[in-house]
Amino acid sequence: MVVAMVAASMASGLRTKAMAELCCYLTVAFCAFLVPSFAKLTTIEHPVKPNRSLSFLVVGDWGRKGFYNQSEVAFQMGRIGEKLKIDFVISTGDNFYDNGLTSVYDPAFRDSFTNIYTAKSLQKPWYSVLGNHDYRGNVEAQLNPILRSVDKRWICMRSFILKTELVDIFFVDTTPFVDKYFTDPEDHTYDWKGVEPRKNYLSSLIKDLKAEMRNSTALWKFAVGHHAIKSLGHHGDTAQLIKFLLPVLKDNNVDVYMNGHDHCLEHITSMNGAMQYLTSGGGSKAWRGDLKPDDDVNHRAKFLYDGQGFMSVEMNENEAMILFYDVEGLILHQWKISKQLRSAV
Numbered sequence: 001m002v003v004a005m006v007a008a009s010m011a012s013g014l015r016t017k018a019m020a021e022l023c024c025y026l027t028v029a030f031c032a033f034l035v036p037s038f039a040k041l042t043t044i045e046h047p048v049k050p051n052r053s054l055s056f057l058v059v060g061d062w063g064r065k066g067f068y069n070q071s072e073v074a075f076q077m078g079r080i081g082e083k084l085k086i087d088f089v090i091s092t093g094d095n096f097y098d099n100g101l102t103s104v105y106d107p108a109f110r111d112s113f114t115n116i117y118t119a120k121s122l123q124k125p126w127y128s129v130l131g132n133h134d135y136r137g138n139v140e141a142q143l144n145p146i147l148r149s150v151d152k153r154w155i156c157m158r159s160f161i162l163k164t165e166l167v168d169i170f171f172v173d174t175t176p177f178v179d180k181y182f183t184d185p186e187d188h189t190y191d192w193k194g195v196e197p198r199k200n201y202l203s204s205l206i207k208d209l210k211a212e213m214r215n216s217t218a219l220w221k222f223a224v225g226h227h228a229i230k231s232l233g234h235h236g237d238t239a240q241l242i243k244f245l246l247p248v249l250k251d252n253n254v255d256v257y258m259n260g261h262d263h264c265l266e267h268i269t270s271m272n273g274a275m276q277y278l279t280s281g282g283g284s285k286a287w288r289g290d291l292k293p294d295d296d297v298n299h300r301a302k303f304l305y306d307g308q309g310f311m312s313v314e315m316n317e318n319e320a321m322i323l324f325y326d327v328e329g330l331i332l333h334q335w336k337i338s339k340q341l342r343s344a345v
Contacts (some may be wrong), residue, residue, distance in 0.1 A: 022277070041170075041208050042160040046125070048087060052316060054166050055084040057122075059310040060092030060226070060260020061131070062283025063112035069308045069327050070284035071116055076329035077310055078119020084312055088124045089117075090169075092260030092275040092280055093131030093226030095156070100137020100191075104146045111223065114151045128156040131226040131260060132175050132190075139191045159205055161212055166315060167220035170209060170254075173224035176201055178242040206244060213252035219317055219339060221254045226261050230277040230299055232292040233262025233306075251274060255320075255337065258311075263288060265324045267335060276337070278322065280311040303333035 048054050057077055064070050077089075096108050117126075134142055140145075147159065148153045158173040176195045181188075195201045213221065227238040229246055238261075249257060250273060260281035268277040279300070286308045294301045308327040313320060317339065324333040 011123040019213075030238070036246065041212055042161055044127070044155070044160060047161050048165045049085075049087070052165060053085045053314070054164055054316070055312065055314045056086075056088045056090060057081055057086055057310055057312050058090045058092060058224075058227075058258055058278075058280040058284045060281040061094040061222075061263050061285070062091070063094070063096035063108070064284040065111045066116050068285035070112075072327050073283055073308050073310060074122075075115045075119070076325060076327065077117070078122050080310075080312055080325060080330055081119060081121030081124075084314060085270050085338070086120075086124060089122060089126045090224055090258065091126055091128035092224060092258060093129045093174075094133040094260060095128055095131065095142065095283075096137065097133055097284075098136070099188075100134040100139065101139055104141050104144050104150075106138075106141065109147060109150060109154075110151060113154070114239055121292055124155065125155055126153045127169075127171065127224075128154070129171050129224060129226055130156070130158065130173060130175060132178070132181060135181070135190045135192075136188050137173050137191065139193065159209075163218070166218070166317065167222055168213075168216045168218035169222045169224060170207065170213065172206065172223060172225040172245065174227040174238070174241060174245070174259075177241060177244060178227060178238060206248060209245075209248050210252070213248065217250070220315065220320065221252065222256045222258065223249055224258045226259060228259045228261055228277070228279055229257055230268045230296075231259075231262045231266060231279055232268070232294055232301055232304055233264045233266065233279065233281070234288045234290050235262050236292055256322075264291075264307065265303070265305040265309050265332065266301065267322075267324070267333060268299050268301050271298050271300055276335075278311065280309075280324075282307060282309040282327075284308065302335065305332055 062070055096112055142156050160171050161171040181190055229241045230237055256276050258278045262279055262287040263281050265282050266279035309325050312323045319336055319338050322337050324332055326332055
């Protein structure tokens, strides 16, 4: 009743188009918090280019107010983004260090995002997932649509689907899968509101992913998460994702899994399947110097770079071209997959 009275009062006072639009926006923002945590996956549609092609950048682990070469990586992203005429950017998580955002008014949002990625080519939607560092802050702040009034590019949800005429991209909230954040959080405090009870959250997420991937008729299927399934970086493989998420991806013929978490650039290929594992976590701090040996007989590292950089994807109905760039914008590795042959070149 109180909500109804407030709405009526606001409606009666509206006199301008600007006020009407504000009222509509506030209603959407308010209703977003009424959606159950275990609701079906939200779907976002994004158009392809007139020639039925698509191009985008992928970057992760970046939010450090420009430090640790974040600004330099951002500059090169702008340059490559202009060259490729990108349609959007994907963020693989750990968007704000060290402990996410404190609220929707946290200046870190502007200092690490709006004021850093200023190139004209980067003024496109940023589709983002949460990383473990984001969960150490106020998670609802990053998810709150009010941030879009600060920077309209920002689109962040726990798990969702980006649909285009070429590819369905499944964004997966991977942090709640990782046992150690619950059993051994060390000195960190994680914001599990909206996740607990954890078992129900993960069960519902896996169920929804299975259904959505099974029903997808897209030519290509990509998946994005923060944590790696396969990695030779500092953190390495994520056992819980191998157990619970990987079978879903394989059963539904997902072509590519993209992640961050390890602060490096990687391309790992499966020796007994078509799916490729791509790490783009070099958005800022890197050079840990503790890479793992490539001794997995079922997978082979085609590329590994322990430094800053990002990734680009150009695709059409027949093929996808993936390039990795360093902090100076130099191409370090490129790889093409043919959809007809489903084999890497």
